[in-house]
Amino acid sequence: VDADGHYTYTNRRLSSVFPSRPSDILEMHISDALGPQAYGKIEPHLMAAYQGESPVFEFTEAHDSRRIRVAFTPDKSGGVYILSMDVTEETQARVALQQARRREMAAQMTSGLAHDFSNLLTIILGMQSKLDKMELPPQGREMVRGTLSAARRGGRLLNRIAEMTSQRTLRPQATNMHALLSELKILATPSLPQGLGLSVLDNTPDVLLLLDAGKLQDALLNLILNARDACGVNGQITVSAHVMGQVWLEISVSDTGPGFSADALANALNPFFTTKGSEGSGLGLPMVYDMAKSAGGDMRVGNTVSGASVTLRLPYRLAPDAKGGLALLVEDSEELRATFRDMLIDLGYSVVEATSVDEAAALAVDIPDIALVLSDVRLEGEATGIDLAQRLKGSGLPMILMTSLPPSDPQFRMALKAGPVLQKTFDAQQLSALINPETPA
Known part of the structure; x- marks a missing residue:
């Protein structure tokens, strides 16, 4: 935009980031292009850019709560370069990973205490059970029952704490x-x-x-x-x-x-x-x-x-088409490719295969009937399955990544941004559970 806030250049992609706004915005004022709500959120940063700063910030737009990242870079002519990105999926993955880390820390803090407390509760329950077998006055027997009830409640509380801090991940x-x-x-x-x-x-x-x-x-x-x-x-x-x-x-x-x-x-x-x-x-x-x-x-x-x-x-993530069709299998190990091919065929798919990102991306462009992409993270060449997911972003193709990397690996965490990740080794039932709701997890 120029010094007055009018667009002097556009790549005509504004509507891909703000679906409710136009893309033909050349010579339009930025406030009219974005609308009053979005402009109200970016205006202070734009004014800072006019003063020579280079702010980078995120905000949630009102139309459908997409998370938008914006970078302003001042130009010597007095205008400002604007880069806007839809980072909703990245934000969703970031939130999930932050929560996983919090659960991991909570588990480390509570596991030892819970173990010791559980042992104490077991001793209390055992002693109270022995007391319950003795000849006690009615008041004593009532106190035994009260103690047993409180100890069992403590046990149930421990179980719920364990559920909150356990490493059990969601199974979509x-x-x-x-x-x-x-x-x-x-x-x-x-x-x-x-x-x-x-x-x-x-x-x-x-x-x-x-x-x-x-x-x-x-x-x-x-x-x-x-x-x-x-x-x-x-x-x-x-x-x-x-x-x-x-x-x-x-x-x-x-x-x-x-x-x-x-x-x-x-x-x-x-x-x-x-x-x-x-x-x-x-x-x-x-x-x-x-x-x-x-x-x-x-x-x-x-x-x-x-x-x-x-x-x-x-x-909101769509599951792959459960009715079968054509699947693109991307795996550089011939032995594993044969295994996964058989799984997909058993699930009703026809299969085309690739060993690299370039080959898979070319097939995705040339073949219009692909219904599912199943790709390893590490492939032939330098590009990864994560790169393939980025290339196919916006195509509407459901994609499942698979990897033998542990969840703590940075590439595993990056893969989560693209959608569901199957950890090797997996069986046909686990693959089917991502595709067919009738298959038990």
Whole structure:
């Protein structure tokens, strides 16, 4: 843009970063091209660039909550060069990795303490069991039962801490959201009192998504039961699900209860905070939050005009086509290629093969009917499967990467940005679980 903020050059790609904005923006003022909301967020940085600074920053645009990174570089003529990038997928991967690191640190801190505490609880339970067999007065027997109950509750608390800090990663697989939400209502309804209604508003598209269905369903059940406790014997719980701009899957659980108090809103995601007194562990919402963050998403708690609301936002990732078709297999080991070829054929695919990124990219351009790309991370030549994912970005081709690298390896972490990663060795069932929702994980 020039010194007055009008575009003097454009590569006509603005709409690929801001889908709601035009790409033909030459001679347009930047405020008109971006719209008032986005311009309001970048204006202070643009003014700094006019003063000679080179700011690089990120913000979330309002249309469908994409994460945008912007770099401003001042020009000697008085204008500013602008580079905008959609880094939504990178941000989702970064959030997931940060959460994994937090869980790893929490596991290191708690494992030793949990082990010792578990041993103490075992001793207490053993001694109380012996006392229970003795002839005790009624008051003593009542104290034994109370001690046993408290010790067992401590054991359950330990188990929930172990679940939160364990190394169990999410296992995304092809998931039918219609079936998941329908089953959720069947599972939750028997635990609700007769005067408490449950509605499920399913506005998700007729596609298969890559999600850890078990973890997601557990999280939603947890939220429904929390809403039940808040509402009491009468009221309404509503679960609603929809997609935001092919970027996010958003699921909200709202109720007609009293809503979150100011204290609860401030501390709801802190482990062990509870408003249920001795009946609550304070780990329910933190476990749901952990699930969302581990997937690269987020969770928000708040109040509506009628009660409380908890909203999960998860990355919107399409699963490969379960109906078969043509698969592009990219693997430089002849022996492994034969193994993976057989797996794909058993799943109903025809297979074309490549050993390098250049060869695979050329096939993807020349063959229009490819329905799935299965690629190793390390391939023939210097380019990797991650580079192939970047080349194919925007093509709409579902891609699964596979690697023998450990999750701690930087390349493994980079691979997560491109989508699902299968760790070698895997079998046909694990591959199928990413493609076919009928296959158990």
